[in-house]
C-alpha cells in the first residue's frame with residue numbers, strides 16, 4: 112500500500128488516520144504541530160512521540176513536499192516559487208512581503224478551465240486539480256523556507272490568498288481541508304479574515320463555502336454588465352452578474368468580513384471607461400451589496416492581445432467609484448522583475464490544451480475590440 116502523505120490531512124483527517132494506527136487524537140495533534148508549526152518531515156525528529164508510533168509512521172506515512180523547479184526573488188522582496196506537480200505540470204506560489212503582513216498567493220489547480228481572457232493561466236488550459244496536500248505544501252514550503260531565510264522563529268506568512276493558478280471553487284473537495292489546515296491553531300493559525308478565496312463566480316460553491324468554511328471572499332468581477340463579462344470571464348454565461356451578486360450577499364451572512372472584495376482588472380479600451388465605473392456604481396447600489404473594489408493594473412502577455420490601462424485612466428476610474436462612496440484601492444505592482452503574475456512561469460512549462468488557439472479565435476469575434484500592441488512590462492494579477 113502506498114504511504115499516506117500527511118500533508119493531505121486536516122486535523123480531523125489526521126486523527127482518523129492515527130485512530131486506524133490505534134493511536135489517540137492527542138497524538139494526531141502532536142504530529143500535526145510537528146509537521147506544520149515546526150516544518151518537520153522526518154518522524155525520527157519528533158522526539159515527544161512514542162517510539163512505537165514513530166515506527167508505525169515510518170512504514171505507513173510520509174511528509175512529502177513539492178519539488179521546487181525554480182525560485183525567483185525580486186528586488187522588492189517578492190519571492191516566486193515554481194513547483195513540480197508531475198507529468199510536465201507546474202504551479203506557482205508567490206510571497207509578497209509588506210510592512211505589516213506577509214502574504215502568500217497559492218495555486219489550487221494546474222492550469223484553469225475558466226479561461227478568462229486576461230489571464231495567463233487561463234490561456235494555458237486546464238490540466239488537473241491539485242490535492243489538499245499539494246495546496247498545503249505550497250504554504251508549508253514557503254513558511255519554513257522563509258523562517259530559515261529570514262532567520263525568524265515566529266510565523267512569517269500572516270495572510271493567504273487563493274489567487275494563484277486555478278479556480279479554487281472548482282476544486283472544492285481539496286480546497287476546504289486545505290483551508291482548515293491554514294486556519295488551525297495547531298498548524299498555521301491564520302485568522303479567517305486573513306485567508307481569502309478568490310473566485311471568478313462559481314455561484315453554488317460560494318454558498319457551500321459560506322456554510323462549510325467561511326473565509327474572506329474576493330470575486331473577480333472585471334465588468335459591470337453581462338455582455339462584457341461574458342466575453343472576459345466565460346463563466347458569466349453560466350452564472351450571470353445578478354446571480355453572482357446574490358450569492359455574495361448571502362455569503363456576507365457567514366463571512367468573517369462585512370464586505371466582499373471585487374477585483375477589477377483594468378484593460379485598456381475594454382472595461383476602463385468612466386461609463387463602466389458609473390455602471391459599477393449603479394450595480395452596487397441596485398443590489399445594495401457591501402463591497403470594496405480593488406483595481407488591478409493588467410499584466411500584459413502577448414497571447415492576450417490586451418493592454419494595460421494607462422495610469423491616469425485607472426486613477427479617473429477609481430475617482431468615480433470613490434466619489435460614489437465605494438472604498439477603492441489600486442493594487443500595487445510587485446515582483447515586476449520576476450514575472451510575479453499568475454501563470455507566467457508555469458506557462459513556459461506547458462501549453463496544455465491549445466487554449467491559446469481557442470482564445471485567439473474568441474478574440475476575433477469579441478464584441479469589444481482592443482488594440483493589438485503588446486506592452487512587455489509584467490505586474491501581478493490573477494483572478
Ligand code: SF4
Nearest residue numbers: 223227230233277494
Ligand atoms: S483569472 Fe482565475 S478563474 Fe480566470 S482563468 Fe485565470 S486562474 Fe482561471
